[in-house]
Amino acid sequence: MKDMDHAVHRLILAMRRKEKIMIYGDYDVDGTCSVALVYHFLREIYDKVEYYIPDRYKEGYGISEQGIQRAVENEVGLLIALDCGIRAIKLINQARKQNIDCIVCDHHRPGDELPPAHAILNPKQEGCQYPYKELCGCGVGFKLLQGFCQQTEQSPDPLYRLLDFVAIAIGADIVPITGENRLLAYGGIQEINERPRPAWQALLQVASIRPPLTIEKVVFGFAPRINAAGRIGHADAALRLMLEQDQEKAYQYADALHQKNAERRHFDSSITDQALNMIEADPQLTQAQSTVLYSKDWHKGVIGIVASRCIEKYYRPTIILTESNGKAAGSARSVDGFDVHDAIAACADLLEQFGGHASAAGLTLCVENIPKFQERFEQVVAERITDEQKIPQIPVDLAISLTEITPKLYNIIRQMAPFGPGNMRPIFVSENLELVNQPRLLREQHLKLEVCQNGCEPLNAIGFRMPHLYDLVQENQPFKMAYSVTENYYNGQTTLQLEIKDLQLMEK
Numbered sequence: 001m002k003d004m005d006h007a008v009h010r011l012i013l014a015m016r017r018k019e020k021i022m023i024y025g026d027y028d029v030d031g032t033c034s035v036a037l038v039y040h041f042l043r044e045i046y047d048k049v050e051y052y053i054p055d056r057y058k059e060g061y062g063i064s065e066q067g068i069q070r071a072v073e074n075e076v077g078l079l080i081a082l083d084c085g086i087r088a089i090k091l092i093n094q095a096r097k098q099n100i101d102c103i104v105c106d107h108h109r110p111g112d113e114l115p116p117a118h119a120i121l122n123p124k125q126e127g128c129q130y131p132y133k134e135l136c137g138c139g140v141g142f143k144l145l146q147g148f149c150q151q152t153e154q155s156p157d158p159l160y161r162l163l164d165f166v167a168i169a170i171g172a173d174i175v176p177i178t179g180e181n182r183l184l185a186y187g188g189i190q191e192i193n194e195r196p197r198p199a200w201q202a203l204l205q206v207a208s209i210r211p212p213l214t215i216e217k218v219v220f221g222f223a224p225r226i227n228a229a230g231r232i233g234h235a236d237a238a239l240r241l242m243l244e245q246d247q248e249k250a251y252q253y254a255d256a257l258h259q260k261n262a263e264r265r266h267f268d269s270s271i272t273d274q275a276l277n278m279i280e281a282d283p284q285l286t287q288a289q290s291t292v293l294y295s296k297d298w299h300k301g302v303i304g305i306v307a308s309r310c311i312e313k314y315y316r317p318t319i320i321l322t323e324s325n326g327k328a329a330g331s332a333r334s335v336d337g338f339d340v341h342d343a344i345a346a347c348a349d350l351l352e353q354f355g356g357h358a359s360a361a362g363l364t365l366c367v368e369n370i371p372k373f374q375e376r377f378e379q380v381v382a383e384r385i386t387d388e389q390k391i392p393q394i395p396v397d398l399a400i401s402l403t404e405i406t407p408k409l410y411n412i413i414r415q416m417a418p419f420g421p422g423n424m425r426p427i428f429v430s431e432n433l434e435l436v437n438q439p440r441l442l443r444e445q446h447l448k449l450e451v452c453q454n455g456c457e458p459l460n461a462i463g464f465r466m467p468h469l470y471d472l473v474q475e476n477q478p479f480k481m482a483y484s485v486t487e488n489y490y491n492g493q494t495t496l497q498l499e500i501k502d503l504q505l506m507e508k
């Protein structure tokens, strides 16, 4: 990896000179896991090390003025920036003037100019021959420590014990689970399942996750709770949890994050309800090909999430606007295959500013232009969207019969784990299915079925958050179902379970 020698030698020199080292990370899961990894590793072998995570609201993303100031006050000689820094030209220059050297470990795309850091580790930078480009920030931090172990001829085993942090960062940052990421994620998940540190034991409990842990459970169970620290409060709370050795204290920290996450969820869902009510109250909006909604009271921090939630119910290009500094600021989300950025660009004369890419974009406009924009955007979408883009697609890997679903098949599938982007859990489809028993609705939202095909041995199926399919299966008519195969643990027993993606009645 380009600059690895420089980075490792600078780290060794700092220890030899007894310089203070500051580990600086971002406030999201990738950032906090990076800090936990590098801080934990260095602390075991060196005592002049501290960490710093900026405040999301007061300092914002990346290296901050306050962070540099703290480093100066604490007489830091070396700053290691993790999951950020690649565009912090001004601030790294400022640090340099105060005799603080920086090592940047980042995976974000570099700009035209690179910061004046002592060393920059980033597989995406020009001239870096490192073959795998999809590492997350924590993965790059791991490579630095791996390089350090090699150079100092230390056993990498203590470092491998910390792969759990890398696995959680990989899952939460939604990087592809391919190549080296898949290997790192595999090792880290195994670490958590065999020797969970107090933080993970506590999170498993507060999130009611049944072991074994998988990348999918990291994404839905761990990531929102770790992220909640930085969203409602300060991300230091996530670090405290991850580094805690005492199980009792870890439970208290995890529980606090769990409460914060519940608060955040309540916030999202009340705004989503308001948005959906606005669509349902207006027949013209209900029938439209696009969603454009505005309320001056919505929190700017959640309008992107609200746009995504609206798409779950009304599957079409969606823009949620709120008031910000006297203007309307919005977040756009699209459906598969439709370029929402292009569609917004076609309304450019009504806008102040816009930017983004095909699937997600941001925009600002004058409040009085909203009705005109709403009308024009609808017109553009209606002209451009194809019939195919109006229906959510489920990529099916294979049509099979239920008798083929055996523990042996499941063991083969399991060898392809960990699953995630670039390596999704396979999805099957089976036709002519029938119910064995009455369908059930668990907690009014999860659909639970017992299905069979041509009188075969029945299998359990579960559809998470699919209350709308409950009425459909009541029709007492054969149906086809897309699903993936998972395991269910209940009362100490493990059985195969089909996780429903969707189902349709067979045509008569």
Ligand SMILES: [Mn+2]
Binding pocket: 030, 031, 083, 107, 136, 137, 173
């Ligand atoms: Mn990241």
